[in-house]
Amino acid sequence: MSSHTAPTPAHERSQAEVIDPAYSTTCLSPPQSRSETWLYPRAEFECFLLARLRRDVDSLKLKVGYPGVFHVPAATAYFRIFLQPGVLDLNVVGDLSASLDGHPLDVLLGDGREATLMTGDEGTLLLKVAVEDPAVAIPSIQCALDGWEASTDGIHYTPATRDRAQFAMEPPAIDVPLHPLGGGRYDAGREILAHLDIASETAPRLRVGESIAEMENRDPAHAEQTTALAQTALGRWRTPLPLAFRYAAVESDAPASIACQALFAPAQYRGAFHADPELDRIWMRAAYTLRLCMHPFMLDGIKRDRLPWLGDLAISLMANAYAFADPLPVRRTLAALGRSGIKEKHLNGIVDYTLWYFICHDQHQRFFADRPFLEAQYPEIRDILDDVLRIADAHGGLLPDQGDWCFIDWSELPKATALQMLYHWALVSAARLADRMHDVATSTRCHAVADTLRDRLADTAFDDDAGLFYAIPGRPDSGFFRHPNFLAVLAEIAPDDLSTHIADELATRGMPPVGTPYMAALECLALHRGGRSADAIAEIRRIWGGMLKREATTFFEAYREGETEAETLAFYGRPYGRSLCHAWSSAPVALLPMIAFGCEPAADGWASHNAAKISVLGEACATIPAGDKTLILESRSGQVNCAQSDFR
Secondary structure (H helix, E strand, C coil): CCCCCCCCCCHCHHHHCCCCCCCCCCCEEEECCCCCCCCCCCHHHHHHHHHHHHHHHHCCCCCCCCCCCCCCCCEEEEEEEEEEEEEEEEEEECCEEEEEEEEEEEECCCCCCCEEECCCEEEEEEEEECCCCCCCCCCCEEEECCCCCCCCCCCCCCCEEEECCCCCCCEEEECCEEEEEECCEEEEEEEEEEEEEEEECCCCEEECCCHHHHHHHHHHCCHHHHHHHEEECCCEEECCCCCEEEEEEEEEECCEEEEEEEECCEEECCEECCCHHHHHHHHHHHHHHCCCCCCCCCCCCCCCCCCCCHHHHHHHHHHHHHHCCHHHHHHHHHHHCCCCCCCCCHHHHEEEHHHHHHHHHHHHHHCCCHHHHHHHHHHHHHHHHHHHHHHHHHCCCCCCCCEHHHCCCCCCCCHHHHHHHHHHHHHHHHHHHHHHCHHHHHHHHHHHHHHHHHHHHHCEEEEECEEEEEECCCCCEEEEEEHHHHCCCHCCCCHHHHHHHHHHHHHHHHCCCCCHHHHHHHHHHHHCCCHHHHHHHHHHHHHHHHHHCCCCCCCCCCCCCCCCCHHHECCCCCCCCCCEEEEECEEEEEEHHHHHHHEEEEHHHHCCCECCEEHHHHHHEEEEEEEECCCCCCCCCCCCEEEEEEEE
């Protein structure tokens, strides 16, 4: 199992703030159960998982709207490989037929899913695997040989995807003690995703909540997840699916006891950060927030929505890279959400989330150098890009913010200019993806469109006197808002001197605040890149530190200073609708080492990196997973030292 050769200073000095009951810096925890990998056609496994997750969300009665068009896995799959003469043993899900260079082969079926083939000649082996209902199971094979290609139509083949068995996807569980509060009420001590087992001679009644107020709610109309129990044996009851909560209450007409098994995707805290107790606590709880949302995709929240979204992924991908360096949930999310393209609807049903798709693919390569994945996904990336360019061309070169859902943020603001900033960011990201694939034509096209867009925004959406972009192109009266301006910095529209000015204005001008930690994270990053790193740290203390003052063990979907307790819990017009564990609020995991040490990859997979010589924090240290290396940074009196060691 991979491990550090020794704990780093950042790991050691931040130990006091650990809140994760499955925390480990030396190995995957909880241990990963042995699960041989299976072979699937591209994105079929990921789309199968997403369909199953959506059914679980319905079963839990989570109050989720999940727009978009999603690929339905195929009932038939084809697998091929060039084979030498001999005996081939397989496991298979589905009915199997085989041929060698077009000539049928006999298949010897064993117990369960076992199959054996015998070939007397070399040639191309073709397997056809079919299932009755791909909602229940999808065609797949298990074989130790490398080099398999797979297809769903028998015509277009790509390298087969290796992933876990489709029937063993719930993460391992650990026992988490529940502290009695009296009256049948319990506190897990932190937010968890868990099964509850109750022993009671009569049918018990269960309530759970991310807060005490939510747990105490007895109005079914205000319940955010079902707490119906299934009887597993005489006097034993269990939650059929895991619930998200910190607090639980059991009522029964007979004496009752409760046990809790919390689910955790196996993870190793490769990254760490230490500066002072408040920032240490913010980093650790942000990492724990993310960790709870890392199975099997990068989910947005464990109570709501418990589904993957591309805008959320932009933050959670980055945080994951600095804490766990686990590309698999990112890869699954991009594969599943991009599979259907945008012929019918934008990805996730949101125009800006289609743009985040390109940005996230670019960032995934930047942090993980996952070229085989890019090669497999690139035709789809290019198809979606063609559709985005076609939509913009039909609207005079700008993406429309009307008609389709344009989200940007949960805040009231005109969004047209902010959307074009994201469009520019997506174009330069797509150009970088094309460059990696040596696709000169697509790269040239993206750069040309981006240059035209940048010039147009300078002419129609920029106020020379204020040095800021206003909210709607061609409408100077639309006013100044934060979003189009910090996005201009991040989207590479604003040159260095303008980025500095914009950061100054963000730090001092009274523009309306952002609506969520999602956008606050991007604003903090823009402040840092514009030279206002101390202000970015202050914002992290204000927003995430403000949630700590609310006794947060994980970070919320939204936060506003001065909220009452009831306002903190409410969202979407529902008294307990706000998610108190939301992955888009995990940004400090990446922001703190980025801002304190200027440490980011300068080449894909951390082949090279940047680090500042002077830190905005006088005394701090960080550990950053950098591919097969571990970066160890330490600041004393503002001077930064950077060392690295092998990760093994």
